[in-house]
Amino acid sequence: MDLTRRSFLKSSGLLTWGAVTANLFTPVLFNRNLYAGTETNNKRLIFVFQRGGNDGLNTIIPRGDAEYNTTTRPTLFIPQNLAIDSGNGFAQFHPALQPFMEVYNNSAINGQAGPGNLAVIHRVGYSGQSRSHFDSEFYWETGMPGNDTLTEGMFYRHLDQKLNLGNINNPLVAAGLSSSQLTALKGAKPIPNFSTAASFNLSGGTTTANRFLGDVPGAPGAPNGKGLLGVYGGAHDENGKLYRSLVHDTGKLLGGTIDTLQTAVNQGTYTPSNGAVYPNSDLGNKLKEAAMLLKRTNVRVLGVNVGGWDTHTGQGQVTGGHANLLGGVANSFQALYRDMQAMWDDVLIVTMTEFGRTSFENGSRGTDHAEACVVLAAGGSVNGGVYNCDSSTWAPNVSGVSPMFQTQSRYLSRRTDYRAIMGEIFANYFGDGDSGLEGIMPGYNAAAAAKPADFARLNFIRTS
């Protein structure tokens, strides 16, 4: 059912629309459980984009590959005794990832007691891999490698298929926790973004702010439109001109988003559950904010950036810049795991990064742009374990070349297309099914048919 705001208000028994908008900041009026559209599934997702290109080889170390050594990586090499065993006899975790183990551990995986809810997936990329940050980030977020003109993100398309995003009762189905919106959440119908929920508010007293914000008119041009929303929610002009709908819709959405977020914020200072402590870093604070929003609103998808992964120089080894970045991710995941126990089965957190880095260390004690990378996924619906980094899949080719150098003699070769990873999440976690994937990532079917091995399901999402 596609509820318009007007019919919703009627069905809620409220009398007039003017009365409603005059009370915009009272929590009763926007029903935060209402998602017009076909959505039935209650799964939530946080994606963390590691901007710059994470060095997968020093994240999940292919210890069983003799090419990982002090010749290929003189200052970056991590000795075996300092790394953490994954339990598969081949892969090791960077020592800074110790906090991950609480989520990763499982008697069947590494003999340790734990939920087994962390999947680490190595050698993820796509055919025709771009080593440009900007192109490759764009492809990862739009779900269409090689297409530079597409302006919708893949999460946007997923949401747009399921939910009536244009409905102003849906002001917070997703959000970017970022001062500017992430491409994966961009589309014709705006999805909000903010650094903190508390900051998403008009200044001045409530009376002044409400009067300024005003009311969306009942129909374009109707005289009951007032203030800012009266214009943004009113008539568009100069039809056919670029950006008209985008600007008007973005403004129209403001009122409901402010209401939803301030209602959440006004529930009080957020205290994580189960004694979880998020690191006091940008990522830690963002994930803490995400946890608050997951608990207090019906938001479905949240996007977060974490920068600094473009480690061309002085990358570090057991300690150093890269180790600090990894530790920040692992600590944040661990805190989220503890905090979200009550809804852990309905939470998935997944990392993305535009590419991995060169298998050889460069001359500046760093690494340069390369191809296949590591994806990390955690959640109650995840079948934990190491994927694509074990003695059976990490095999030399017929010429005896290690996967670390199979692409142009410089790059780790790909084993799984990132769209297969994201596809499994959309199909099996969000319940979009295989039939939904072409709509979310246009070109998916043809790409999967062309390279079936790249698209083979890893089954890291539990289907039950």
Add this chain to the structure above:
Amino acid sequence: MNTAVTYAKAVAASACLGLLLHAAPASAADPAQIPTICVSSVDANNLVVAAHIRAGFSSVVLETRVDAGSGNWTSHVSGAVDGREGMVVFTAPSPGPNSFYRIRAGNEVSPPPATYSGASHYTVLYGLTSCLFSENERIGHVLNRLAYGPSPFDLQRVATIGLEAWINEQLNPATIDENSNVELNNRMAGLFYSFLPAMETKLVKSGDVVRYWKGTSEPSASWKTQGFNDSAWLTGATAIGYGDQNLMTELPDMMNLYTSVYLRKSFNVANPASIETLQLRVDYDDGFVAYLNGTEIVRTNVAGSPVFGSLATAGHEAGTQETWDITSFKNLLQSGANVLAVVALNQTSSSSDFNINPELIGVQAIPGAQAQTRIKGVNQLQQLVHIRGANARRQLQAVLGEFWENHLTSDYDKVRDYFDNLMNSDGSDAMPYVQAEREAAHAEYREHDFFYQNALGYFGDLLLYSATSPAQLIYLDNVQNVKGAPNENYAREILELFAFGVDNRYSQTDIEQLARCFTGWTVRKVWPQDAPSYPDSARNPPTDVSVQFQDSTVLGLGAGWKYLKGTVEPTPVNSQATTAWAALAYDDASWLSGSTPIGYGDVGFGTTTYYGTQLPDMQQKTSPVQAGYSSVYLRRKFTVTDPNAVENLVLSVQCDDGFVAYVNGVEVARSSTMGPAIPPAFDALANGNGIEPLIDQDFSLRNYSYLLLPAPFENVLAVQLHNVSRTSSDAAVAPKLVLRTALPGSIENGDPNGVWTFRFNPNQHDTNAKTLFPSSPYQMIIPAGRTGLSGLLDATDVIDAMIGHPSTAEFMCIKLVNRFVSDEISLDSYHARTASADLLSLVDNAIAAWNTPVNGRKGHLGTVIRSVLDPIARVNVFWGDAGYKTKIKTPVEYINSTLRSLSTLVSSNANLPNWNSRLGMNLFTRDEPNGWSELGNKWMDSGTLLQRIEFSRAVGNGNSPTGSFYWDRAAWVTANNLTSAAAIVNYFNQKFYQGTLLPEHVNVLVTYGNTDTAGAASTLNPALTTHDARVRELVGLILSLPHWQYQ
């Protein structure tokens, strides 16, 4: 004959061009067939008219006559059309003052005879269908695209001189007077400071050993005088205190016991007359009084005459030195012995910290040095873009200065961190953080200023300047790019982002080849008078390092060492590690004797002959079984003739993997790979790999010379080496002590007098041959063997050649079209020819202009931009309705245009950079090298829209002359005769929205203005002071509209 109706226009040699005379149609015809005059331009010499001709005609003629009411029309210009719709442009000598013209379209087989015809007078642009907008809209459009939006000043300027003349002066910014622009000049002046290069002599410095007295009792009254005998006082190096970082002398008993500390430092001055300026620099917590030879010179947070139990009157945290100019006390200095005496007070006895660290500095001007203008900091640099943007009359230059800065982006934060991490030649920290901030801001300023000054010049200059700018060399790692181990970062981005565009006729191999061309590119500091200016800075840079020094060895490699294998803790106390083994008095007679370097394994730079002493039993092995050990302890005695003369003692260590070094039992140096344990236990492991191949890591012992005992006494250097793992393939240490002396002409990294410049280091340049763009008409073969400075040509030749490469012309012309005209063309849609025909032809014309040499050089930006703007004929797509108000303002455009609309006064504490950041655009600190997008959909999301609206409200509410923003409502209302809400809305609609607001929007705004703060209807009277807030809220709303987002 079917002749379409014509219009007539007055033609005059002055400003009345464009006035439509409503002359009767020459004949009655279908109104839909009437040619429409879109643009006309006339001066004393030339008449240019563009007219939209409908389909179905075969000839067009422009006719003139000298009087509106009588006389025959003369055929002035004529030509053929082929029946298609299009735009006809007539260009001919002006028929003279007080004449009129009209256009007729007909279907004669051949054009009527006319005075002028042919391509130079008559051109047709088929397919251009939309007629151009009104003159008011044209003015708004030009001010939105070429300037940061309309301002009362520029609206008046255009009205006075006409649009074409306004564009022409913007294209020639030197013709625009800025000297009389008081607001601009006043605000700019606040961003800079004058720096006079000077030499500093530290008479008393941080780290000096001083005499001090704990304030548990009062010292003798004469304690501050030069003659006082302080031999009974304690000795310690500064800083002195507790509870703070970086203390050299700890006072663990001070808290709750005493609140004051007295200290004295004697020093010698050979020639007091040579000191021109005297400064006291003190880092302190919480207060102090300082005396020079018994006379008080400075006090802070101290009242009256302090005695031993006195308290500071206010709190102050240490961390940043404060400087006092005490030149007026200079004559207190005596030739020979002097004393600086300080009494320092804590604010409370139970305070968590206390700190005192004084420095006394004599400053002498450098003969002949010129004062330099330097930017105060990055915030001021960010403000510069807003100040110029809002206030400059040279608007196009300001717009382009920002555009080029953003295109050739570099990141202040990375440059600052690079400077902050530098060392001087003696291994000491080159500069404090605040200096790194200033130097990075200035490096960014110099880069931006070049782009601003050359904004309409040659792209080749911008690109080469950027490549050789210290900020860019640091930002994209060319400073790290050395032969044998190239760093590809800059080579990739100059192709991908700065010149060619992504994947535009280059390959990964080209990136790798180009990275090798750039090997040896780095930066250095130079004396200001030695800093070359562009183009010498790029084409004839210095090749030598900034500091050349010579070392005299105090303790070299070789024999004389005692060592202990780390199988046990050498001097445990209660099973805990201690440093007793490092003390001078420790008896090492039972230790083994050996030579340095000491260690085992392939250390990656040669053979095992490197070692003086090999330790084959150190590595843990399984076959044969060998337990190994993690550490080795070393000691070596040495003598120093005169410790007072030891200024630049440097510990120079090659180490794999971690070490701690001690002089006479005091820790003086520790590798970054060694954990924080004090001291590390014998079985501790380093927490990171050492640097291989092994290189000297220098540690300044400048602050530790007080530890040294003069000959014939001995000193001891002790070192503990730790491996990263017991199974590691190698471990080694080779410590040396040297006295380092910089040679004349050198300048240290930390010298605040210096400026940064490009340096080409031939020793790190890969002189092998390189090939770029193979199998293309633009293939470049860089020959092998370009040694010395000629190796620089490898990359500069490529940069020069890139200007003539079609990829650069395409990419840059499209980016300029994106900036000035339309978002709806990209490299992809240009190549695929899927963009609209008029945008394709606009880019084609711009590329032709790019490739037209100006003074023999391609890529002249003024020429390209003029071709895009078409200021005379005004018939290209820039002037087409389809693109009108279809770009979304970037944050900096939004902020500047909002300020301009009200001629807002902005105070220096308005923090526009912070606003810009809240709107999503940090200038000069963007991490990613692709710069901020020119495309509108990158800038419209609800988070930043909210911030835009908040900014407009803040400006609208600017009611105080001392507030962040200010505009005088009463004066504004009077000057513009704004007597009602409707009048205010109409004023903005006409001046700043060019009448494009919809009636529905106008109604909402007027209603809002006529509503009181309680929400009741109430007619607004803008002149009333009591309605001030309502007027301001209305203005804030008008400047928050959807249309205010467009430009």
